Amino acid sequence: MSNFDWPIRVYYEDTDSGGVVYHANYLNFMERARTEWLRSLGFEQDELIVQHQCIFAVHSMQLNFRHPARFNDAIIVSSHIVNVSGASFTFKQKIVRDDELLCEATVKVACLDSNRFRPKSIPSFILTEIQGEC
Amino acid sequence: MSNFDWPIRVYYEDTDSGGVVYHANYLNFMERARTEWLRSLGFEQDELIVQHQCIFAVHSMQLNFRHPARFNDAIIVSSHIVNVSGASFTFKQKIVRDDELLCEATVKVACLDSNRFRPKSIPSFILTEIQGEC
Amino acid sequence: MSNFDWPIRVYYEDTDSGGVVYHANYLNFMERARTEWLRSLGFEQDELIVQHQCIFAVHSMQLNFRHPARFNDAIIVSSHIVNVSGASFTFKQKIVRDDELLCEATVKVACLDSNRFRPKSIPSFILTEIQGEC
């Protein structure tokens, strides 16, 4: 099981008037990390749409917000795969600042047909790579 | 148990290049609905911060994305309280378009001290109103 | 020359840790108002794409930020057309809270082919309506 770390800087756009990162924006950070994880495996999602009519969409997620991130924080999104099936895969993702856990999530991502938004099998050359990450 | 419906229009800002609403933006919609629910009970959150140092923050949530919303859709966020404790309360929220369920969530909201972001008791005059909604 | 007013509520998502609306989000508010203005004339942009391969995109804008809007503010976006050509039209838009001007903009919107993102003529049945608004 391998872990993928992606560093992110918190900018004004990410915060709200409570003085902290707006809760929905952690989901953006987690998707950036999943996108970069796919890229690190050699998969560009724009090419997957054009060549394989395959788009990855969040099916469901469980989120726990522990401590807030703030403007200018340097945070890390840490991701690893915990489950893979033929049409979906599940991540554990943690957002940390130094050694402090800020937010954690379990995220199930489904493979969809990019035209019809219906479930479809993950192309086998991708599935093989993802299974190697478990 | 009373239900609170809040209508929302989907604009370009809410969508992504997959042609559908970007998943994190459903959380924005759900927070707008919770804000309007509080307003409907007579509570303005800017006043609660100033007068009671009380801010409501999402503690945890479980999300299921069923079908995508699209640009220009008229959707409804339907919310009701399912649990209340002295320092938090839990909503069930559904986003629907006509009779179709697009997204559903269980959202636990905690009362925090607005300066220190630590848990604090919900002021009793608010707690009474929220309990009346269960 | 007719004026189109669209009311908007400021939510947490719109603000930043400076305690005010994040500057880029005023552009979202202005686009919501332009979308509703088009709808008020009878034009749904999702249908214009499908039926006429016509999408409206911002070509250029001049923005002046005068005073900040804050969380929970009820603001109004006031829009009117100041110029129309065969392939673009220009708005003056103001964002006000009560009688206070918060932000003003001149926004030139171009008609583009929705597939190729190249300029194209505004369909005549739309152009006639827009010219009537000048």
Added chain:
Amino acid sequence: MSNFDWPIRVYYEDTDSGGVVYHANYLNFMERARTEWLRSLGFEQDELIVQHQCIFAVHSMQLNFRHPARFNDAIIVSSHIVNVSGASFTFKQKIVRDDELLCEATVKVACLDSNRFRPKSIPSFILTEIQGEC
């Protein structure tokens, strides 16, 4: 006159259902670049607020959108100072993909008191550094 380049990746969150980057999000990209430019000069904006009650806010901007950026694009925000006064400074910013100009802006940033949001003089130790960049 020195130029500051900041690379940015376009993610799903930045795009809209037109298939391109949503116009307001270019402003986010430009602010990230200005934040990193200030950091490169040794100034952390969270410290400037706490230590000097000084916040930088966009006063006005002129934007031209030339060509759209798309999902997964690697773009660069190129910034340089063109004018400095005692209470504001003005940038030229360009967003490019390879050698193609996508968006250009002139952005006037004002120094404000972070509590009252009223204009104030740029602290002299910052002003000296900024003038050195002209």
